[in-house]
Amino acid sequence: MSNTVQQIPELLYLLHKDPSELAAALSGMRAADVADALRQLPPDASGKLMAVLPFDLAVEVFDEPELAEYRCDIIAHMPDGTISALIDAMSSDRQADLFRELSHEARPRLLKQLDPVTQESLALLLKFPADTAAGIMTTEFVSMPATWTVAQALQNIRDVGRAKETVYAIYVLDPASQKLVHVVSLRQLMFAEQTTQLGDVGERRVPLSVAPRTDREDVARVISKYNLLAVPVVDDGGHVIGIVTVDDVIDALVREQTEDAQKFGGMEALDIPYTQIGFWGMIGKRAGWLTALFLGEMLTATAMGKFEGEIEKAVVLALFVPLIISSGGNSGSQATSLIIRALALRELTLKDWWRVALRELPTGLTLGVVLGSVGVIRILIWQSFGWYDYGVNFRLVALTVGCALVGVVTFGSMAGSMLPFLLKRLGFDPASASAPFVATLVDVTGLIIYFEVATAILRGSLL
Template sequence: MTPYYVVVRPDWTVEKVLTHIRQIGKKSETIDHIYVEGEGHRLIDDLRISQILFASADATVASLMDNQFVSLQVTDRQEEAIALFKQYDRTALPVITDDGVLVGIVTADDVLDIIEQADTEDIQKFGGMESLDLPYTRTPMLEMVKKRAGWLIVLFLGEMLTATAMGYFEGEIEKAIVLALFVPLIISSGGNSGSQASTLIIRAMALKELKVGDWWGVMRKEIFSGLLLGTALGAIGLLRITTWQQLGWYDYGPHWFLVSITIFFSLIGIVLWGTVSGSMIPFVLRRFGLDPATSSAPFVATLVDVTGLIIYFSVASIILRGTLLRPLIR
């Protein structure tokens, strides 16, 4: 907020207003809008400079007023100010107290700085780190390490669960080593779909397109999206195994068709789970008053990696039961 702006009275003539602008206009942040104050310095209207320039010299400010204006409250959050600027396409907005007293203005260039800062913080959080307090080139190395180490440790501990999950299915991997070939494919597909969904939802929340109450509509949409996307990826995986087997480029064994069916249904389940979980995590965080941007792509990918392995080997146990694998009962 800046205190440098042009204020006039309703009983002033246009000629007096122009004289006033010539005297103090250079010190003002902007003269696109002229602010009209009543008794007690209360804001009662704002006028575009064009209204002043095209009015007759003896016309009064009151004759140009319509007593309708847009303003910010001193207690408004930055997000509310940004939303008003976007809604009304203004170069500046006045700031008033609860009593209507004009205390300053906020200009569009200041709002752009705020938007840039907020977007930078969200992008850094979404990359899986704490937001930097200073620009990258001015951030000390130890501070940079500190900002990045916390989330890396959390993600590393989360990925350790992936190793635990693979250890749990060690017997299945030993009996059907071919399943291990597709582990990177499986977990990357789930992580990618989850990251896509979380990115879409977080951005929609930032643009005020979605609220917490919209979660059910989003879930229904993402369920169908996940099924279609998973089916598409699963079909590609099935086609790939079939093609390689038939052309002799790789031998997946006598039960290659069951392996391809396993990949098909596993990808449907994993992509569906990744899409739904990636879209719902931002809603859960917002519901508890946390920043949805903290549900970063690495965080979602790590979560889906672990659960994706469970889905993959569970599907494999069902389809390959009695052929390559024994039932998944321990």
């Protein structure tokens, strides 16, 4: 949407020549665009640039989630006094993100320089992992006792709202116990009578909330299902300890999506952008799974070894090995991607496995018959036109390939659809059932099916 990248040489030139002129040029930009520019600059230049930005804009820029992996490098090039003021002014969820990434030496040093309120909020947030509700929540929310009137509430928002992440949801507390009893939207306040008490605005229902350790994907699901702008994080005692806003959820959704896509490709999730990860970091994320799959795939050599006699007698059988096992892998990959996604969307749960099995069996059979027919026709055509000679028993060879395809594709669909359930049942992430994982699983079995079918059909002729 913006062409900040093209402005980089210009930025660097201005930064060198006249930092204050640069700051003036940038002050008209949106925070997200300045953040884009910072990601393109070397860290020392970014640090200098942050130091000359108008303070409010600098805070907004540092609040951008897109800057997550860069903040530590940037503050390493900023003067200490500027840093602590900046951090104090950031939203609490981003403060926690930053401290999670700081080195163990930098953390206590920087923490000491912060405002006591910030220190306390950080101590709370850092207790929770980054993929939980409390790990992505902010502690800056608006809460009021149920006995306040709408007029009092609106006045209070005008007084303290500037420092809050959102003023569009007001968390209404029991005046005595301070427990969450109701949630009122600013929209409802706008339409309510000035003298109504908050507890009586809108429909009174048990408020939607999440627990501190709720997985961020489930938080996203609640916000998306009920079309919320924010959801409160409530502890065991019924007290609101923070809120997760819809923009944090979008970031979480995009991150999860990236992780799942990479896992399905057969590797560990990268955690940082492809363009940013170092060479050995990349090798580390890929070599592990690749080697594990390779070790599994070695069983194909063992399986093939068992049928070495058959291959020697009928080399023609070997020709179709890649075709047959890959068809099993492909049908398995389809089934796996379908089931992983349906599980992630909660369209399916663990107990639906047998319904899926009953569905994939006829589906696999049908797909197998389609491919098997194509395979048989292929062999017959090649033989008739003299493009290849499969020997005098070419009809039996074609039959073998056709029947093996039906068996292998059916097995592929079944194995591919059951693997995510199995992984989930064993407590693993179903998304680990990658396309290569399924292919490996199906390859070994596919070989056995193929050679068993061949033995049955070709015994007495070729074998």
